[in-house]
Amino acid sequence: MKRLSLLLLGGIVVVAVAACGGGAPPQPPTPQQNVDSIARAEKERQDSIDAAAAAARAREEAERQRQQRIADSLAAMGKTTEAVRTMLATMIHFDYDKSNIRSEDASILDQKVAILQANPNLRIRISGHCDERGSDEYNLALGNRRATASKQYVVSHGIDAGRIETVSYGEERPLAQGHDEAAWAQNRRDEFEIIAGGDALRQP
Amino acid sequence: MKAARRSDGWAVRGCVAAAALLAVYPSNRLAAQDTSAIDRGVRIGIIYRPGVRPGLVVLPGPAPALDSARVIIARDLDYSDRFELITLPGGDSIRFSGAASSPVGRPPTGGRAGGGGAAAGLNYPLYQALGADFAVGIALAADTTVLAVHDVAAGGVRREFRAVLPPLKDPGFRMAVHRLADHVLEATLGTGGIAATRILFVMDGKVYVIDQDGADRQLVSSSDHQAMSPAWAPDGRRFAYMEFWAGHGQLFTQPVGSGKRQPVATTGQALDFTPAFSPDGKTLAFSRATEEGTDIYTVNVKDNCCLQRLTVGRFSDNLSPTYSPDGQRVAFVSTRPGLPQIYVMAADGTDQQLFAPFDYGVTGSSNAPDWSPDGQSVAFHRDVGGTLQVFVLDVRTRAVRQLTSLGRNEDPTWAPDSRHVAFVSDRSGYRQLWIIDLETGRIRPLLQQSGARLPAWSPRIPETASSTP
Numbered sequence: 001m002k003r004l005s006l007l008l009l010g011g012i013v014v015v016a017v018a019a020c021g022g023g024a025p026p027q028p029p030t031p032q033q034n035v036d037s038i039a040r041a042e043k044e045r046q047d048s049i050d051a052a053a054a055a056a057r058a059r060e061e062a063e064r065q066r067q068q069r070i071a072d073s074l075a076a077m078g079k080t081t082e083a084v085r086t087m088l089a090t091m092i093h094f095d096y097d098k099s100n101i102r103s104e105d106a107s108i109l110d111q112k113v114a115i116l117q118a119n120p121n122l123r124i125r126i127s128g129h130c131d132e133r134g135s136d137e138y139n140l141a142l143g144n145r146r147a148t149a150s151k152q153y154v155v156s157h158g159i160d161a162g163r164i165e166t167v168s169y170g171e172e173r174p175l176a177q178g179h180d181e182a183a184w185a186q187n188r189r190d191e192f193e194i195i196a197g198g199d200a201l202r203q204p
Numbered sequence: 205m206k207a208a209r210r211s212d213g214w215a216v217r218g219c220v221a222a223a224a225l226l227a228v229y230p231s232n233r234l235a236a237q238d239t240s241a242i243d244r245g246v247r248i249g250i251i252y253r254p255g256v257r258p259g260l261v262v263l264p265g266p267a268p269a270l271d272s273a274r275v276i277i278a279r280d281l282d283y284s285d286r287f288e289l290i291t292l293p294g295g296d297s298i299r300f301s302g303a304a305s306s307p308v309g310r311p312p313t314g315g316r317a318g319g320g321g322a323a324a325g326l327n328y329p330l331y332q333a334l335g336a337d338f339a340v341g342i343a344l345a346a347d348t349t350v351l352a353v354h355d356v357a358a359g360g361v362r363r364e365f366r367a368v369l370p371p372l373k374d375p376g377f378r379m380a381v382h383r384l385a386d387h388v389l390e391a392t393l394g395t396g397g398i399a400a401t402r403i404l405f406v407m408d409g410k411v412y413v414i415d416q417d418g419a420d421r422q423l424v425s426s427s428d429h430q431a432m433s434p435a436w437a438p439d440g441r442r443f444a445y446m447e448f449w450a451g452h453g454q455l456f457t458q459p460v461g462s463g464k465r466q467p468v469a470t471t472g473q474a475l476d477f478t479p480a481f482s483p484d485g486k487t488l489a490f491s492r493a494t495e496e497g498t499d500i501y502t503v504n505v506k507d508n509c510c511l512q513r514l515t516v517g518r519f520s521d522n523l524s525p526t527y528s529p530d531g532q533r534v535a536f537v538s539t540r541p542g543l544p545q546i547y548v549m550a551a552d553g554t555d556q557q558l559f560a561p562f563d564y565g566v567t568g569s570s571n572a573p574d575w576s577p578d579g580q581s582v583a584f585h586r587d588v589g590g591t592l593q594v595f596v597l598d599v600r601t602r603a604v605r606q607l608t609s610l611g612r613n614e615d616p617t618w619a620p621d622s623r624h625v626a627f628v629s630d631r632s633g634y635r636q637l638w639i640i641d642l643e644t645g646r647i648r649p650l651l652q653q654s655g656a657r658l659p660a661w662s663p664r665i666p667e668t669a670s671s672t673p
Contacts, residue, residue, distance in 0.1 A: 135571035137478050138544055141521040144493035167451030168475055168493055
C-alpha cells in the first residue's frame with residue numbers, strides 16, 4: 001500500500017510536471033510580481049510627484065490669476081469710483097433769483113439719485129450759491145432755497161433725507177470772477193460734495 | 205498875504221497877519237474877500253441855501269500840539285453838515301487873530317499864550333463880517349484842553365469845555381477829540397453830533413471798524429473764518445456778527461476793543477445770519493436758514509438762552525430783522541409776495557404786515573432794512589432796473605423816496621443823528637463805502653478802498669469804550 005501510494009504520488013508529480021509543459025523551470029512567481037509592483041510603485045510615485053508639482057503649479061497659476069483679478073477689479077473699482085465721483089460732482093445751475101430745478105438739470109439729479117441708490121453708505125452735502133447781483137444777505141436765503149430744491153428732488157426719488165446735508169454760501173464763494181452774465185450764470189449753482197461713504201463707489 | 209501863507213516863521217507870520225488884519229478890517233473890500241474866504245471844498249451835489257446853515261469858524265491857535273485836534277474838529281464839524289464852515293483868508297496868516305484882543309490892530313505879543321479860545325475880546329465883528337455865527341477856539345491850559353464856543357453875534361463865549369486829551373499817539377486820542385467836536389454841536393445847536401461814532405464793515409471776509417471821518421481803520425475779526433453782517437450793540441461797546449463754520453452760520457458777540465468773543469447760544473447748528481440787537485441790548489434777533497426756509501428768531505444774549513421763533517415761513521423766506529428804537533416793532537424782509545419786500549411785525553412776531561408799499565409786478569426786490577434811531581424812517585435798498593438803489597420809508601406816512609440814483613447803492617445804515625446814512629456804492633467805479641447827508645444831499649466817500657461792504661454805524665461811543673484797550 002505504501003509503495004502504491006508513493007507510485008501514485010510520483011505519477012501525479014510526473015503528470016503534473018508533464019502537464020506544466022516542461023521547458024524553463026517555473027520561476028518563483030512572487031519575486032516576478034515584486035519587481036513589477038516596485039517599478040509601478042516607483043512610476044506611480046514619480047507620477048504623483050509630477051502631478052503634485054503640476055497641481056501646485058496650477059494652484060500657483062490660479063492664485064496668481066486670482067491676485068491679478070483682484071488687482072484688476074480694484075483698479076476697475078478705482079476707475080468706477082472716480083467716474084462716479086465725477087458724475088456726482090456735476091453741478092446744476094439756476095435762473096436769476098430762482099430756485100426751481102431747470103428741466104435740463106433734472107437728468108443730472110437723476111444720476112445722483114441712481115448713484116445714491118447704488119451706494120447705500122454714501123452721504124453728500126449740497127451747497128447753494130448765487131451771483132453777485134442780488135443783496136448780499138438775501139443771497140444766503142436764496143442759496144439755501146437752491147440747495148434745498150436739489151435735496152427735495154433727490155429725496156422725492158426715494159433717497160433717505162438723512163443722507164443729505166444742505167448749506168448755503170450766498171454769493172460768498174463765486175466760481176467765476178467776472179462781472180457779466182456768463183460769470184453770473186456759472187455762479188448761480190448747486191455744488192455736490194461727498195461727506196461719507198465715498199471710498200469705493202459702485203456704478204449705478 | 206501870499207507871502208505870509210508860504211512863510212515858515214512864526215513871528216513873521218504873526219506880524220504879517222496882524223498887518224493883514226489891519227489892512228483888511230476897516231476896509232469895505234471885505235465883502236469881496238468874504239466870498240473867497242468860504243471854502244466850498246470838494247462837495248458833490250450840494251445845494252447851498254444861504255442863511256439856513258449857520259456859519260462856523262474854527263479859530264487858529266498858536267499851540268502846535270493842538271493842530272491835530274483842530275484839524276479833526278474842523279473836519280468833524282464840516283462832516284456834520286450843519287454849518288457853513290469858514291476858513292479864514294490867508295489861512296495861517298491870521299492864526300494869531302484869536303489871541304489878538306481889541307483893538308484889533310495891536311500886534312500880538314507872546315505867541316505862546318495860546319488861547320484863541322478862552323481869550324477875551326475875540327474880534328467878533330471881523331468874524332461876523334466873514335459870515336460866522338459861531339467861532340470855536342481850542343487852547344491849552346496846562347495839560348487841559350479848553351474848547352470855547354463863541355457866539356459871534358452875541359459877542360461872547362457861549363460855552364467852554366475842558367478835557368484832558370490822551371497823547372497824540374494814544375489810541376483814545378481821536379475819539380476824545382471827536383467828543384469835543386460833538387460838544388460844539390450841543391453848545392451851538394443843542395443837538396447830538398456823530399463825530400464820536402464808528403462804522404463796522406466787512407472786507408475780504410473780515411470785520412473792520414473805522415472812525416466816521418474815515419480815519420483809524422482797525423481789524424476787529426479774531427478768526428480766519430469768513431465773516432458777515434456786523435451789528436452794533438446799543439451800548440456802543442460790543443457788536444454781533446456771523447461767521448461761516450463748516451457751512452453753518454455761527455453768531456458771536458464781541459467787545460470792539462478785544463477779541464474776547466462769545467458764541468451766541470443755540471446758533472451754529474444751522475445757517476444763522478443777520479444778527480440785530482434789540483434797543484435794550486438783551487435780545488438778538490437773527491435769520492435762520494433751514495430746509496424749511498429762512499425765518500426770524502430771537503435769542504436772549506444776556507443770559508445766552510431762550511430761543512424764540514418769530515416767523516413761520518413755510519413757502520416764503522423771512523430775514524434781515526431790524527428793531528424800532530422803542531423795541532416794540534421789527535422791520536424785516538419777507539418773500540411772501542414773491543419777491544422780497546419790506547414787512548413789519550410786533551417784536552413778539554404778531555401783527556405781520558407790509559411796511560414799504562410796492563407796485564406788484566413792477567417794483568423790484570427790496571432788502572436790507574435799517575430802522576433809523578429816531579424811529580421815523582427805515583432805509584433799505586431796492587432793485588431799480590437791474591441795479592440797487594437806497595430808499596427811505598417814512599414810518600408814519602408809509603411814503604417811500606429814492607435816495608440814490610448814481611451807480612449801484614446798497615446796504616444803508618443810519619448814523620445816530622438819523623440824517624446821515626452810510627452805504628455801499630460803486631459810483632466811483634468800484635464798490636466802496638459812502639456817506640450821504642439826507643438834509644443837504646452831500647455825499648462823501650468814507651473809505652477809498654475796494655471791496656468794503658455791509659456797513660453798520662455805531663451809536664454814540666461812550667466815554668469808557670475807546671479808552672479800554
